[in-house]
Amino acid sequence: MSKRIRKAVFPVAGLGTRFLPATKAVPKEMMTVVDRPALQYVVDEAKAAGIEHFIFVTGRGKEVIENHFDMAFELESTLAARNKKEALELLKAERPGAGTTSFTRQQEPLGLGHAVWCARDIVGDEPFAVLLPDMLMKHHTPCLKSMVEAYATTGGNILSLEECDPSMTHQYGVVATGKTISEDVFEVTGMVEKPKPSEAPSNLFISGRYILQPKIFELLANQEKGAGGEIQLTDSMLRLAKEDPFYGVRFRGTTYDTGTKLGFLQANVAYALDRKDIHADIAGELSAIIAKG
Ligand code: UTP
Numbered sequence: 001m002s003k004r005i006r007k008a009v010f011p012v013a014g015l016g017t018r019f020l021p022a023t024k025a026v027p028k029e030m031m032t033v034v035d036r037p038a039l040q041y042v043v044d045e046a047k048a049a050g051i052e053h054f055i056f057v058t059g060r061g062k063e064v065i066e067n068h069f070d071m072a073f074e075l076e077s078t079l080a081a082r083n084k085k086e087a088l089e090l091l092k093a094e095r096p097g098a099g100t101t102s103f104t105r106q107q108e109p110l111g112l113g114h115a116v117w118c119a120r121d122i123v124g125d126e127p128f129a130v131l132l133p134d135m136l137m138k139h140h141t142p143c144l145k146s147m148v149e150a151y152a153t154t155g156g157n158i159l160s161l162e163e164c165d166p167s168m169t170h171q172y173g174v175v176a177t178g179k180t181i182s183e184d185v186f187e188v189t190g191m192v193e194k195p196k197p198s199e200a201p202s203n204l205f206i207s208g209r210y211i212l213q214p215k216i217f218e219l220l221a222n223q224e225k226g227a228g229g230e231i232q233l234t235d236s237m238l239r240l241a242k243e244d245p246f247y248g249v250r251f252r253g254t255t256y257d258t259g260t261k262l263g264f265l266q267a268n269v270a271y272a273l274d275r276k277d278i279h280a281d282i283a284g285e286l287s288a289i290i291a292k293g
Helices: 039-049 063-070 073-081 085-094 112-117 143-154 166-171 214-220 233-240 259-272 280-292
Strands: 007-011 054-060 099-105 128-131 136-137 159-164 174-182 184-191 202-211 246-250 254-257
Touching: 007 039, 007 112, 039 063, 039 128, 039 136, 039 259, 054 063, 073 085, 099 112, 112 214, 112 233, 128 143, 136 202, 136 259, 143 159, 143 174, 143 184, 143 202, 143 246, 174 246, 184 233, 202 233, 202 246, 214 233, 254 259, 259 280
Parallel strands: 007 054, 007 128, 054 099, 159 246
Antiparallel strands: 128 202, 136 254, 159 202, 174 184, 174 202, 184 246
């Protein structure tokens, strides 16, 4: 039987250059979507998938992330003294329990593969999840939950997959698929980084959630720099695929890349419209803004 997925790695050490100057002093993962940091949504997704330990690979200037997931003792005691029960309950519900978070520093932003490798000692010898915190994946069934469920049947390694317009494959890591395991679960037989549309094996791309076997750490340890001069996770996954199967789970929801200006604004609108408490106000205000041009 496959080992349970208990730990998740959140690589949050990137520079966020596509969202400057906002990310000069504020980590992009802490940019607010409606009323919580983008990273909080992704941690909630991991919790909903049964993750018990949250590992953050951070860097300089990202201390605010550690503070966000800690108990704010003065704030909580002030809220308690003022009988602000609702706010207090909200903070308590969203805070991971004592001893369930770990923080390590990447030191240099050498790429996603390197960031994941930095978590090796904290993950240890067990399969684990990786969630890219700037990708908000919105669906009634959390993406990682579907992947954990598929993993219970398949074992191996699992990637979240999404369909792109076939003319856009050059922007993504695209997979070749083999046998269909169930409606949205496929064997992955190949991965190509940013193929031209004419050379792409499909229009299914890897979209920001992974379940990986710990063997990946050995491969990452001696991984050469790849595209963009960075240590790429995909390069080590390709090597891992030679000895351990990969499967893909098709995500049927909507993904927002909050690391880009457009994706960030789209996420704010979509998540705000999804909130019962503010839906009507937001919908009305948006219509008014559009009408004014
Ligand atoms: P991105 O490539 O989207 O993040 O990596 P980035 O490098 O911060 O973005 P730009 O291109 O400069 O705007 C996806 C995730 O991996 C993390 C990022 O923080 C982001 O959450 N990452 C990336 C690291 O932790 N370390 C790295 O060396 C690179």
